[in-house]
Amino acid sequence: MKLRELLNIAGIKTPASLINPEITGIEYDSRQIRTGDLFVAIRGYKTDGHTFIDPAIHHGASAVVCETDPCLQDIPVITVPNSRKALARLSQAFYNTETLPFHLTGITGTNGKTTLTLLIRELEKQAGLKTAISGTLGFLSDFEHETFSERTTPESRDLHKMFHTCNQAGIQSLIMEVSSIALELSRVDNIAFDTAIFTNLTQDHLDFHGSMDRYFAAKIRLFSQLTPEGTAIINIDDPYGSQLFTSLNHKKRSCSLKNPLADYHFSEYHLSAGGLKGVVHTPDHTLSVEAPLIGVFNAMNILQALAAWMEHHPHIRPDHLNLESLPPIPGRMDIVRTAQHGTVIIDFAHTPDAIDKILKSVREIPHERLIALFGCGGDRDKTKRPLMGQIAEKYADQIILTNDNPRSENPEAIIADIRKGITSHQNVTIETDRQKAIHQILTHGNPGDLILILGKGAEKVMEIGEKKIPFNDKDIVQKWVQTHEI
Numbered sequence: 001m002k003l004r005e006l007l008n009i010a011g012i013k014t015p016a017s018l019i020n021p022e023i024t025g026i027e028y029d030s031r032q033i034r035t036g037d038l039f040v041a042i043r044g045y046k047t048d049g050h051t052f053i054d055p056a057i058h059h060g061a062s063a064v065v066c067e068t069d070p071c072l073q074d075i076p077v078i079t080v081p082n083s084r085k086a087l088a089r090l091s092q093a094f095y096n097t098e099t100l101p102f103h104l105t106g107i108t109g110t111n112g113k114t115t116l117t118l119l120i121r122e123l124e125k126q127a128g129l130k131t132a133i134s135g136t137l138g139f140l141s142d143f144e145h146e147t148f149s150e151r152t153t154p155e156s157r158d159l160h161k162m163f164h165t166c167n168q169a170g171i172q173s174l175i176m177e178v179s180s181i182a183l184e185l186s187r188v189d190n191i192a193f194d195t196a197i198f199t200n201l202t203q204d205h206l207d208f209h210g211s212m213d214r215y216f217a218a219k220i221r222l223f224s225q226l227t228p229e230g231t232a233i234i235n236i237d238d239p240y241g242s243q244l245f246t247s248l249n250h251k252k253r254s255c256s257l258k259n260p261l262a263d264y265h266f267s268e269y270h271l272s273a274g275g276l277k278g279v280v281h282t283p284d285h286t287l288s289v290e291a292p293l294i295g296v297f298n299a300m301n302i303l304q305a306l307a308a309w310m311e312h313h314p315h316i317r318p319d320h321l322n323l324e325s326l327p328p329i330p331g332r333m334d335i336v337r338t339a340q341h342g343t344v345i346i347d348f349a350h351t352p353d354a355i356d357k358i359l360k361s362v363r364e365i366p367h368e369r370l371i372a373l374f375g376c377g378g379d380r381d382k383t384k385r386p387l388m389g390q391i392a393e394k395y396a397d398q399i400i401l402t403n404d405n406p407r408s409e410n411p412e413a414i415i416a417d418i419r420k421g422i423t424s425h426q427n428v429t430i431e432t433d434r435q436k437a438i439h440q441i442l443t444h445g446n447p448g449d450l451i452l453i454l455g456k457g458a459e460k461v462m463e464i465g466e467k468k469i470p471f472n473d474k475d476i477v478q479k480w481v482q483t484h485e486i
Ligand SMILES: CC(=O)N[C@H]1[C@@H](OP(=O)(O)OP(=O)(O)OC[C@H]2O[C@@H](n3ccc(=O)[nH]c3=O)[C@H](O)[C@@H]2O)O[C@H](CO)[C@@H](O)[C@@H]1O[C@H](C)C(=O)N[C@@H](C)C(=O)N[C@H](CCC(=O)O)C(=O)O
Pocket: 028, 029, 030, 031, 041, 042, 043, 044, 045, 046, 047, 048, 049, 050, 052, 136, 150, 151, 152, 153, 154, 155, 179, 180, 181, 182, 185
């Protein structure tokens, strides 16, 4: 595509004198530039993309979009007020993804997004739709190998490239997690969603957003991006959800575990170690549901997934729905049973609310000791650390504090922050090496113990400094069990 045509479609003003090279790709990282790419310089949190304009040109960039004119000769330079916004518009124009031929669902909220993507995918499959999901687990579809994504919601260029791939593969339904950071950083600008879901809002990412109000403001932007016929699915048990529901002038459906007047609610549900069974009432139907998911929070996840699905398919009204074919959700309530050292649950709880919910849920399972192993990520919300310590102390008999992606921070300092929320340190052990910590609790575990390994879920690496070292909680547990139990 010619540069001028691209800028035109993207709605970016073009000087008449502009040279008009062929643009063969869009790139925001100078290290990835290929000949013919348009380089978009972004002012970042760690560094400034404008300082990489020269290397980008050296590597073959044929034009530059930036916020400050570097005064170059021979190469077209387009200055814009906001490079991230320009990147989103240019990517949409380049990949021709203004209108999408598939149903696009966006899920936002502090917890439950990944779980919902997998639940909705399962339902869409049961309706015979070719489906893909994008989020913390990467890009998963039936037609391509799964691809890992550095971020829960990819950069706008990568998103539009993904939409283009979905287009070509004939995907009918794409379900994606939309993080508040992505909404704030223009990664999903101009994308129209057919369904938008709000799960809940509790403390996380305050380092980035500054306050809960600004965190909420970022999340609700998703709902201004609904198509005119689009539907909002909202958990009204959450105070922020209830506020959002009241303020929306769009087609909207409420979900509640408490309020029988909500559009989607259970008249009854039972949770057992085998999963959930219940009866769901919708605005026009009643159905019984079974799903192999444990934890009260999963009752809401199931309700919201059902709501999204039934609103998308008004002609599908089963009397009974069995989600037993739902594959285990990696790293979410992932259970490894050992013969002599207790039951291990690996879970991605990394916020105060998630830790509270999971500890409250699992303590209902008969056990001797409830042991919680966790840490907190470095370069992330510091104020959640003592709260996580405080909650763990309330419910767990024993706590092991360890590393969870310390990144650029000192691991001991992170643990010291968690300890500030704990009053009695008698049952608290510290071992920064997470593998050693896991080995220790398994070694000292008894058959009746419930051992919770929290915070990293299905993550495949440990981020220490700039390094990403292969690391997976479940692999470590399974390897230990294989060598220590016959
Ligand atoms: C806070 C945040 O989101 N940071 C993102 C941001 O980084 P940044 O602005 O600091 O970028 P930077 O590293 O300073 O670099 C600036 C620009 O220079 C470019 N560059 C850099 C070096 C070079 O040699 N050449 C070059 O061109 C970079 O590609 C970039 O375009 O822009 C970068 C490029 O787009 C992202 O990679 C980076 O995400 C990092 C990986 C990150 O960890 N983000 C997390 C916080 C995040 O986004 N999380 C959310 C929420 C998770 C959830 O709760 O579910 C997510 O969606 O994953």
